[in-house]
Amino acid sequence: MDIRIDDLQGSAIQALLQEHLDDMHSSSPPESVHALDLAALRHQSITFWTAWDGDELMGCGALKQLSPEHAELKSMRTARTHLRKGVARAMLRHILAAAQARGFQRISLETGTPAPFVAAQKLYASEGFVECGPFASYVLDPYSVFMTKEL
Template sequence: MIKILRTDSENTDFVKLIKSLDEHLAEKHGDDHLFYDQFNKVDQIKHVVVAYENDEAIGCGAIKQYAPDTMEVKRMYTSPVARGKGIATNILTELEIWATELAYEKCILETEKRQVGAIELYKKNGYQIIPNYGQYAEIENSVCFEKEMIHIF
């Protein structure tokens, strides 16, 4: 059975999952990873979700305020052994519920064009492609998404 825990960035399971995520991205994307890594610092994130299966941490995600009405989805990851089970959708849904409870109107996010699985996940969950925002505005390898929270329930 999958258990979802709301926590923060000090959660040790979250820290371990993020380490695995960063290792995976560094191996897969080489020098590009250094650029993206500067925007993925997780210290002091107040809204983190960790998914557990049989008391083992298997996935995570976070949201942080981007604008007064907008949360940015960050650090989505599912361990390789847990992929294909809907864990990422469960995590994303919990983050969206949390954003709604906090009275945010939308969530935005960025992923790399090479992250085909992530792009499919976001589209499947109602995210729409938007122009690249903020630090990603001129980055050709980035694709950005948005979802209005008023449409999730």
Template sequence: MPVAISVETPLQDDVRGLVEQLNAHLLPLSPIEFQFKMTVEEMACPHTTVFIARDEGGRAVGCGALRVHTPDVGEVKRMYTLPEVRGLRVGSSLLDAITRLAQGKGLARLILETGTGPGFTAAWRLYERSGFTRCGVVLDYPDTEHSAFFEKRLSPLMH
């Protein structure tokens, strides 16, 4: 399924709806105190870039964000695709766009926190296929059995 991926503001009704679906999807998968969600308002801050995947009809079918923490480190946040487009490489396309932006910004490392358990198997597979490897605790996340951490070392983009 062809999708267009672009940088957009999260402060749009359809993107808010997508983030609401993401939050609802995550709710039963981990204890609430170990769900580290960004609101759409937080996603709209200057150090975060939000990518939206839209289908041929313009419907938002996926999202992902890059949050820059330091000149060297960026974090993948709010990765989600609608259930009906899973398996169609929408998540991979979003992650590729995030990675390219991180490389373009000269970041040396991309990190992410995700959950554990069977509900996160597909996410782990996506990250590992995209070159991420498991790592120890990152940033100020708690060291808990409910979180898995991944990293990817980046090479600068050649112009």
């Protein structure tokens, strides 16, 4: 698996991100969807990675700087054809290592509460994330779980 920084120009990543947005909207009401679109992911505060097996896109993830000490995990997604192959865990560990190398002291995330998000919640918990309150501009929402990890 080759994980590398991505410029979001390729059709494969654009399709995967559209699938991600579509799935988020099918699982949560619009006001509870916090997935970022392509334009938002291109912001200078965000580093975006993709995972590849040769020419085949396996998944993606991003790190958003909130402050010099705090970052947010964003846009974690595994391509359907690569589910349960360790893509998400490898991407998460890659992003955690990058966050630590950049000097962040904490990384937080928001994920959903409906059934399709349970696997993500379990992954994050298994890597040391614990539930916390809303951070950054988030507010309490029955469709959101907030998690954080000290680095």
